[in-house]
Amino acid sequence: DAKTTQPPSMDCAEGRAANLPCNHSTISGNEYVYWYRQIHSQGPQYIIHGLKNNETNEMASLIITEDRKSSTLILPHATLRDTAVYYCIVRRWANNLFFGTGTRLTVIP
């Protein structure tokens, strides 16, 4: 499985867009990019996934570069409830996910 690199922490002002980067330079052609988040010590929650096209759902948008070596999760209007650890995971399927240390996003009032 491709390894991912994420910044350990980021801050974002409430109401602004939060852009969380992830590098996955060794990603294989058939591997997907998944994003999960973990609020405080709760169980992780699925956010979004993509292969090569940009994706959007009610929670977030996922932008994947054309060479697929990096991606960005975008929370368009961050709220205080979006404060969490965000995990970028690269995997063929969604089973047996490997969670790294993620990015701790703090939304500031």
Added chain:
Amino acid sequence: DADVTQTPRNRITKTGKRIMLECSQTKGHDRMYWYRQDPGLGLRLIYYSFDVKDINKGEISDGYSVSRQAQAKFSLSLESAIPNQTALYFCATSDSADAPDNEQFFGPGTRLTVL
């Protein structure tokens, strides 16, 4: 009611004791997983099961065993607990399809402390 439940939610035990953590799900999923999380770290996979007759070791299975009693139940046992097994334990489930949109659903976690 929660789709994935874990019992107990908190447990303090002593070194050498046997302890069982239980997970139940009402989502009708075939696949179930046990993860542990240490402070400041991500989740690591302990065991997983793709159906009732299937058990697989994950990244850190030493010192743990599991039992899949039914489709809805997956238990994690520590035969002889040791202090470095103090952690937050999560159970998760997913559908049986090998598909990219097959997300995992997590339980609320069990905080285990081994003294």
